[in-house]
Amino acid sequence: xxxxxxxxxxxxxxxxxxxxxxxxxxxxxxxxxxxxxxxxxxxxxxxxxxxxxxxxxxxxxxxxxxxxxxxxxxxxxxxxxxxxxxxxxxxxxxxxxxxxxxxxxxxxxxxxxxxxxxxxxxxxxxxxxxxxxxxxxxxxxxxxxxxxxxxxxxxxxxxxxxxxxxxxxxxxxxxxxxxxxxxxxxxxxxxxxxxxxxxxxxxxxxxxxxxxxxxxxxxxxxxxxxxxxxxxxxxxxxxxxxxxxxxxxxxxxxxxxxxxxxxxxxxxxxxxxxxxxxxxxxxxxxxxxxxxxxxxxxxxxxxxxxxxxxxxxxxxxxxxxxxxxxxxxxxxxxxxxxxxxxxxxxxxxxxxxxxxxxxxxxxxxxxxxxxxxxxxxxxxxxx
Amino acid sequence: xxxxxxxxxxxxxxxxxxxxxxxxxxxxxxxxxxxxxxxxxxxxxxxxxxxxxxxxxxxxxxxxxxxxxxxxxxxxxxxxxxxxxxxxxxxxxxxxxxxxxxxxxxxxxxxxxxxxxxxxxxxxxxxxxxxxxxxxxxxxxxxxxxxxxxxxxxxxxxxxxxxxxxxxxxxxxx
Amino acid sequence: xxxxxxxxxxxxxxxxxxxxxxxxxxxxxxxxxxxxxxxxxxxxxxxxxxxxxxxxxxxxxxxxxxxxxxxxxxxxxxxxxxxxxxxxxxxxxxxxxxxxxxxxxxxxxxxxxxxxxxxxxxxxxxxxxxxxxxxxxxxxxxxxxxxxxxxxxxxxxxxxxxxxxxxxxxxxxxxxxxxxxxxxxxxxxxxxxxxxxxxxxxxxxxxxxxxxxxxxxxxxxxxxxxxxxxxxxxxxxxxxxxxxxxxxxxxxxxxxxxxxxxxxxxxxxxxxxxxxxxxxxxxxxxxxxxxxxxxxxxxxxxxxxxxxxxxxxxxxxxxxxxxxxxxxxxxxxxxxxxxxxxxxxxxxxxxxxxxxxxxxxxxxxxxxxxxxxxxxxxxxxxxxxxxxxxxxxxxxxxxxxxxxxxxxxxxxxxxxx
Numbered sequence: 001x002x003x004x005x006x007x008x009x010x011x012x013x014x015x016x017x018x019x020x021x022x023x024x025x026x027x028x029x030x031x032x033x034x035x036x037x038x039x040x041x042x043x044x045x046x047x048x049x050x051x052x053x054x055x056x057x058x059x060x061x062x063x064x065x066x067x068x069x070x071x072x073x074x075x076x077x078x079x080x081x082x083x084x085x086x087x088x089x090x091x092x093x094x095x096x097x098x099x100x101x102x103x104x105x106x107x108x109x110x111x112x113x114x115x116x117x118x119x120x121x122x123x124x125x126x127x128x129x130x131x132x133x134x135x136x137x138x139x140x141x142x143x144x145x146x147x148x149x150x151x152x153x154x155x156x157x158x159x160x161x162x163x164x165x166x167x168x169x170x171x172x173x174x175x176x177x178x179x180x181x182x183x184x185x186x187x188x189x190x191x192x193x194x195x196x197x198x199x200x201x202x203x204x205x206x207x208x209x210x211x212x213x214x215x216x217x218x219x220x221x222x223x224x225x226x227x228x229x230x231x232x233x234x235x236x237x238x239x240x241x242x243x244x245x246x247x248x249x250x251x252x253x254x255x256x257x258x259x260x261x262x263x264x265x266x267x268x269x270x271x272x273x274x275x276x277x278x279x280x281x282x283x284x285x286x287x288x289x290x291x292x293x294x295x296x297x298x299x300x301x302x303x304x305x306x307x308x309x310x311x312x313x314x315x316x317x318x319x320x321x322x323x324x325x326x327x328x329x330x331x332x333x334x335x336x337x338x339x340x341x342x343x344x345x346x347x348x349x350x351x352x353x354x355x356x357x358x359x360x361x362x363x364x365x366x367x368x369x370x371x372x373x374x375x376x377x378x379x380x381x382x383x
Numbered sequence: 384x385x386x387x388x389x390x391x392x393x394x395x396x397x398x399x400x401x402x403x404x405x406x407x408x409x410x411x412x413x414x415x416x417x418x419x420x421x422x423x424x425x426x427x428x429x430x431x432x433x434x435x436x437x438x439x440x441x442x443x444x445x446x447x448x449x450x451x452x453x454x455x456x457x458x459x460x461x462x463x464x465x466x467x468x469x470x471x472x473x474x475x476x477x478x479x480x481x482x483x484x485x486x487x488x489x490x491x492x493x494x495x496x497x498x499x500x501x502x503x504x505x506x507x508x509x510x511x512x513x514x515x516x517x518x519x520x521x522x523x524x525x526x527x528x529x530x531x532x533x534x535x536x537x538x539x540x541x542x543x544x545x546x547x548x549x550x551x552x553x554x555x556x557x
Numbered sequence: 558x559x560x561x562x563x564x565x566x567x568x569x570x571x572x573x574x575x576x577x578x579x580x581x582x583x584x585x586x587x588x589x590x591x592x593x594x595x596x597x598x599x600x601x602x603x604x605x606x607x608x609x610x611x612x613x614x615x616x617x618x619x620x621x622x623x624x625x626x627x628x629x630x631x632x633x634x635x636x637x638x639x640x641x642x643x644x645x646x647x648x649x650x651x652x653x654x655x656x657x658x659x660x661x662x663x664x665x666x667x668x669x670x671x672x673x674x675x676x677x678x679x680x681x682x683x684x685x686x687x688x689x690x691x692x693x694x695x696x697x698x699x700x701x702x703x704x705x706x707x708x709x710x711x712x713x714x715x716x717x718x719x720x721x722x723x724x725x726x727x728x729x730x731x732x733x734x735x736x737x738x739x740x741x742x743x744x745x746x747x748x749x750x751x752x753x754x755x756x757x758x759x760x761x762x763x764x765x766x767x768x769x770x771x772x773x774x775x776x777x778x779x780x781x782x783x784x785x786x787x788x789x790x791x792x793x794x795x796x797x798x799x800x801x802x803x804x805x806x807x808x809x810x811x812x813x814x815x816x817x818x819x820x821x822x823x824x825x826x827x828x829x830x831x832x833x834x835x836x837x838x839x840x841x842x843x844x845x846x847x848x849x850x851x852x853x854x855x856x857x858x859x860x861x862x863x864x865x866x867x868x869x870x871x872x873x874x875x876x877x878x879x880x881x882x883x884x885x886x887x888x889x890x891x892x893x894x895x896x897x898x899x900x901x902x903x904x905x906x907x908x909x910x911x912x913x914x915x916x917x918x919x920x921x922x923x924x925x926x927x928x929x930x931x932x933x934x935x936x937x938x939x940x941x942x943x944x945x946x947x948x949x950x951x952x953x954x955x956x957x958x959x960x961x962x963x964x965x966x967x968x969x970x971x972x973x974x
Binding site for chain 3: 031141242275
């Protein structure tokens with residue numbers, strides 16, 4: 001509770017300073033803020049009339065630290081940005097450095113990157129849907145179902161990278177290690193089973209009356225606002241903009257796969273929820289093709305000197321379509337061993353900026369659902 | 384003695400529950416339970432809701448009790464007690480201990496038959512009056528006709544989309 | 558009495574041979590009479606009231622402990638995890654460990670709280686709920702009290718829970734508590750009406766407010782196999798569903814657990830409670846669930862009646878607690894399955910859906926009785942289906958209409974070109 005002068009006791013009694021208004025500080029210790037995040041909410045009854053997101057509780061100077069260390073030294077730190085999707089952060093950073101230094105990536109490494117990125121998307125979206133339903137009050141059941149699937153994918157990550165969450169897998173000019181024997185087959189098995197889970201999830205939840213009532217028409221982000229707020233990822237596509245960096249940039253080998261980009265028309269929580277489900281179906285298609293086509297060969301360009309890496313002076317911006325949206329890294333090099341400027345474009349933070357617009361006029365119970373539907377990770381918001 | 388209105392309301396609730404207990408002890412089971420439902424379950428909640436929604440804080444607590452208010456309070460209490468004593472003293476049939484045995488035990492069924500038979504007009508009229516009151520309350524509570532924007536979004540907020548960039552830059556400058 | 562019987566004390570001083578069936582059926586009553594017999598004359602009246610009260614509280618206290626473990630285990634099963642399995646055999650003693658933990662925890666009271674009300678609120682929450690357990694008939698002669706207006710008593714004492722929720726929410730001086738209390742009161746008031754209305758249908762058909770008589774009205778079998786429970790009639794089936802929906806809301810159970818909705822307002826009116834006060838609240842909630850489940854069993858599921866004539870050998874209270882267990886499992890299942898409603902949806906659902914259907918169900922019950930005179934072949938089936946259609950079709954259509962009027966429904970998505 002924030003104490004803004006006056007006695008707290010009287011504020012409760014009379015409903016706050018303003019007639020009938022209640023100022024509630026949700027967080028930083030609140031079960032549904034997905035980490036240490038605070039929302040100063042002003043309520044009229046249960047209706048939100050003002051909302052101020054307050055973040056920075058998890059700030060740990062990521063960008064400044066990266067400017068002090070070597071290029072490779074920042075790679076493990078990118079794991080900690082979005083701890084749910086370390087592999088996509090790895091890739092975005094590797095892509096930026098490769099652009100800066102003009103490195104080429106072997107084909108097998110490109111495929112491994114696509115496979116790990118899409119697996120990351122699967123587990124992130126599955127868990128996001130579980131978390132959002134948890135915020136809806138579904139007692140953990142959908143979340144545990146999602147975690148069951150996530151476990152299988154994390155097992156794959158573990159055998160590929162040695163770590164389940166902090167993978168630290170990408171290197172400039174390729175990947176750190178080749179897939180161990182039998183990994184491709186194991187991945188094929190996991191991917192082949194995944195549609196069963198999606199069908200189950202869709203059948204149980206997509207047409208559930210309470211889910212529809214709680215999410216349809218709630219937290220609407222209009223199309224032009226979404227564009228102006230620079231939203232990206234499923235949040236942007238739910239608002240009716242068919243923008244996907246995998247299609248526009250065609251980075252990596254994404255031009256070799258046949259997949260579609262689902263688009264929502266309402267921009268509400270239900271659209272964001274369903275788009276993730278549909279995106280997972282497309283990801284499964286990409287994965288099946290990639291696991292089929294993956295060529296043999298080296299996974300890293302052996303000529304790159306990772307230990308003493310000094311790109312020529314210049315600047316580069318590398319971005320990919322992460323599960324949460326556009327994750328980008330902007331680097332300026334002065335020719336030394338550490339970047340002169342290092343800047344992250346975190347999708348969670350930028351999608352979060354439109355939170356107040358989505359929440360105004362909604363009930364306090366909707367705020368947590370809207371927050372859940374944006375899909376944030378505080379490690380990335382606060383950096 | 385009790386400075387806070389909420390405490391007063393809760394004490395009032397307690398005394399209403401006590402009255403219900405007296406009714407039950409006197410053999411009027413239905414009346415006692417109805418008293419409990421109506422006063423403890425509904426009227427008490429109505430009162431505390433009214434207190435919660437009162438926006439003038441100074442009305443919610445009694446700042447100090449003057450000598451005059453003490454005198455008035457004692458006088459009113461004495462008057463009520465006296466009336467009750469006189470009333471009870473001149474009523475026959477309740478003098479003995481244990482009202483349940485002395486009073487006529489009215490079955491709920493008979494009560495229902497009386498209400499729906501002999502006193503049906505009075506019963507229905509009372510119901511009608513309450514319904515009218517309910518509808519009146521709903522009409523009073525309906526919000527005034529307002530444009531849609533005013534209800535949800537703040538008036539000083541720019542419309543969706545336009546002005547977003549300008550506002551953000553302004554916010555950063557400030 | 559019979560040769561294979563067991564020597565038993567039947568009441569004070571009465572020692573005779575009884576069969577096992579009779580022993581189990583009448584045993585608790587004999588035990589009470591025997592215990593009362595030891596006491597001096599003046600204390601007997603008190604003991605006759607006190608012994609059943611203590612027995613009910615003890616049984617439900619134990620049931621509360623077991624139900625918390627059962628809930629966690631069942632939820633675990635639903636969620637692909639084992640649930641508690643460490644303390645005692647298969648984790649069934651977990652409640653004892655929890656109890657010790659709750660008792661030894663620090664009892665935190667916020668500095669600005671109203672200490673007296675903060676202390677009283679859990680008691681005011683638990684006491685009326687425990688009182689309402691008194692009127693439920695647990696077996697053939699097992700009822701702590703059988704007032705003429707048993708059902709009315711149940712609802713009357715239950716209404717004090719609203720006051721308790723307000724006291725807890727207001728005295729904590731926490732905004733979440735206050736929000737939770739407001740929600741709790743609004744919800745309890747709104748859902749008392751459909752609850753009472755669906756119970757009223759039974760009162761009308763059984764012709765009594767006494768719960769013992771309502772159970773007795775459900776005795777016997779149709780064609781010797783189908784028990785004459787109210788749930789076997791269309792109005793009883795609809796009544797049970799309406800009752801359970803309203804009961805879940807009235808006892809703050811999922812999907813109507815808004816007053817404590819932990820993902821929104823932390824713990825609602827219980828936010829500032831810890832230690833044993835919290836445990837008392839928790840207990841009150843579970844007792845409330847037992848009470849409404851017991852009432853549902855009494856009103857619709859034949860109370861302590863056995864489902865088949867041959868099964869009447871089992872003690873009647875066994876049947877009651879079996880049915881109660883089924884109802885509790887139903888509550889747990891729903892909790893593990895459904896997301897939570899929002900406060901305005903909740904009120905709309907209560908006032909616009911449950912209440913009209915409850916009133917319609919009253920009408921259907923009247924029609925059911927009116928059609929009882931039909932005597933042509935197959936009249937029973939026609940009557941059954943006609944009454945079911947009378948309540949079932951409006952329920953489905955009205956629900957669809959309400960969903961559609963808000964524009965809620967499945968959607969089709971397009972793909973970017």
